[in-house]
Amino acid sequence: MIVSFFFFYFTFKLRCMENKLEQILEMYPDVEFLKADGFDKAVIGVDLKHYRLIYDYYLAIKTLIEDDGMTEEEAIEHFDFNVLGSLQDDSQYPIFIMTDFD
Secondary structure, eight states, X not given: OHHHHHHHHHHHHHHHHHTHHHHHHHXXXXXXXXXXXXXXXXXXXXXXXXXXEEEEHHHHHHHHHHHHOOOHHHHHHHIIIIXXXXXXXXXXXXXXXXXXXX
């Protein structure tokens, strides 16, 4: 019984993590979020003051590695130059944060 509970709980948590963007969009149907194309799996939350999506930097890099076949070095260079480099200092743009410092 305990094993099945933990299996259900962790399966549910994984499913929730995969659908974080979908959950946010359902919770805020009247908000038009500016999304970073191709990085839906990297969404980890929402800024409640300005209603901006929050992305995990390392999950975005992982997305480039897994989906586009880049090396880690290529993914970091591509992301830093093409994604972060294109963002202006504006309260409408998504937020990218680092959550792992190893």
